[in-house]
Amino acid sequence: MRVAILGLGEAGKMYAAAFAEKGHEVQGFDVREVEPLAGVTIAESVGSAVADAELIISLVAARAAVIVAEETRASASPGAVYIDLNSAAPSRKQEVAGVLGPEIKMVDGAVIGSVMRYGAKVHLLLAGAHADEAARAMQAIDADTEAIGGEIGDASQRKLLRSVFMKGLGALVTESMRAGEETGEVGWMRKQIADAVVDGEAALDRLYEGTKIHATRRSFELKDSLAQLQEHAGASVNWPVTRGALDVHSYWSREGQSDLSAELAKVPTAAIGDGGDRLGLVDSAIKQTWPSRPIAGKAFTIHTREGDNQALHRALKEVVPGDILVVSGGGFTERALMGELIAQRAQNAGIIGMIIDGAVRDVDELAKLDFPVWARAVSPAGPYKTGPGRLGVDVSIGGVVCRHRDYVVADADGVVVVPAESAEQVLSSGQAVVKDEAERRTKIQREIAKKTADQVT
Template sequence: MKVAVLGLGEAGIMYSSAFAQAGCEVQGFDIREVPVPEGVVFASSVEEAVQDAELILSLVTSRGAVAVAEKTQGKANDGAVYIDLNSASPAKKNEVKDALGEKIKMVDGAVIGSVMQFGAKVHLLLAGSYATDAAEALSVIGAKTEPIGGEIGDASQRKLLRSVFMKGLGALISESMQAGEQTHQVEWMRAQIANELAHGEDALDRLNDGTKLHALRRSNELQDSLEQLQHKADSALNWPVTRGAVDVHKYWARSRELTITEQLAQVPTAALGDGGDRLGLVHSSIKQTWKSQAIAGKAFTVYTREGDNQAIHRALKEAAPGDILVISGGGFTERALMGELIAQRAQNAGISGMVIDGAVRDVDELQKLDFPVWAAGVSPAGPYKHGPGRLGVPVSIGGVVCQHRDFIVADADGVVVIPGESAEQHLQAGLAVVADEASRREQIQATVPIT
């Protein structure tokens, strides 16, 4: 049997090796130059890999699944069995089916279990009219298959439902181990988790390491699961645990070289606003007092009486380095809540900047100090210092509710408040907006006539 394996990642290498060892003629393709197992021929293109193949396995991730199917259509032999094993939504699987056309036997495949643990014998769900054909072809390598028939998308739907539990469990374990590291109780935490798992420390390491190693792919898979659940109109649950698991995976997926605040500071507030459904953007009356660099950090909230800064003085003693003071002053702009001296004290405390729904003064000195401040106005009049005021409470800032420890991003365009529990999702959404705009900019520039 001639087999084509599209995508030579961990699973692709495993399957291509298994078919080669079973005596099959195997051609593999990947967009990267990767070493292939003995007995496997590396093809230069998808079209070359699928030529005359009787069985085709697609393992290119959800993002590339349709494009690979389009390249297969017209090149693979009529009647070839095509198993899409990518973790994708049912809708995506049907897009693949449409791209392949009617002459190729499309099968919706879903990996149920750990490839690292079970190898080629990992449990596979197979759905669609040709599920039994696929199971027969996979029997050559002793694969554990479960043909469920049904429609294309049925296997992937079950896979996404399982991900709610398995990816959530992996996220919980990785976060628990991180908590153990930060409290210097790693071995104690390992023992607590391992004692509750059927396969002990082996299961712990597999789930913990796998969550980090495959974080980006699994975050996308879990996001598909979440979207599938949200489309159920009769559900009153907002799926908070699954949302949290998505965030944990996105945390591990992004570069460890930068903190989330450093990465947020590099994304324009406009992109973060667009990616966040244009919510959380502070009123335009709160703007830069001078042209400073963009800042990002966790909010230390201050709720104060109009024109009174006693609470700000208290906040300077309690805020942590890297915090941004978010001061709700009722939008009153006739008395400044801070100036040069408070800015110097804030800098000494490591505070990154301030966002004030009120007035400031000493603007020229703030610029000389290089201390970023966004405010609703400027006034030379000094503040009262009697109180009352509260720290670390929810505040309203420019028409937006800001919880203590939410994230703040501020730049020349304005200020956006990002809920702490969804910061990872906002970051990824903002980065996607930036990438999309860059692509469209290139297209626009390419159409400009040369004069």
């Protein structure tokens, strides 16, 4: 069999040598100058490498895959099997197939496993109409192939999915060992990692389900872990995997958390502020536009250009009932970001209120609709509707950072943002403040009553 290997990096050299050792005629090409390989002819161009080849394996950089395919089409024989083993998105593989045309038998290939460990016998996923034929060709070097058929791009999709775990695992191990180095616990950390990765599916289930069940407790533990690492290594050293793990646990903490909105709405913002170290309190310039009832709910965040409400219209299609729109409008007060019509649409979508760092209008109508709105100002001027704007991002609202799905509580005193991962603690602290104030108020009233009684007698 005549084989062309395009790209003579680590994997390309490996496959070229494997086919040559089995007695096949091998032509190789690389844009860089490469050392001679036993049994392999180094071609001067893609065209000369693929001419008359029955099997063509592309192992070039993903960005060059289309260019190499174009050069291949001009010289390859009709019916040649072309395995694209480049690590690229499915769309890139489909683009390569389109360039090659129907006369070249394009196969989407993906290397699954370690080339360093398994060599030419590393597991290959092969997708597309000619996957079986490609698998038979690769059996010439005893490659471990799996022809999954399907469409061009299916093998690459699986490889990219696997990379989420494998590359993430590599990053995790690297950062964990670095943490061991910083704290003088390399040997102990190494044993912890080795012991944790040998239980197969049992370990998978334990980690996956345990993360979701214990997310809240573990998120606090990770905060302490991050603080310890920063203490040992200094603030200049970054810990991206640990931060990412904290973000993941915080996410599951929020997902698994019961909706505390109804309970939070019963606690005055002043008490929540007092119970939460007086943090999260929004600029006092953002006030009720009319004397509405208190509200509490999860934030649907919007970041919009000053005086432009296009993003609000888009958000109305994505909210869930019970949400509060939190709009960062840059504090601009000369154009209203919403009024009666948006309020009606918001009510229809189940939104219970809005917090806007900007201006609104139609205040009388908002009151008639019983739609609570807190804003920085009231202006009769209407908004622009051209964008841009972003949905579900971290925003600054009255000097306070609000993340998408944090809790927001608003009443006659103002607005407070409650981080989702600490909502239960803040609620408990706020309730304790209310209870303490009630007890003190009762005590004061008793003292007044007693003083009054003594004066009468």
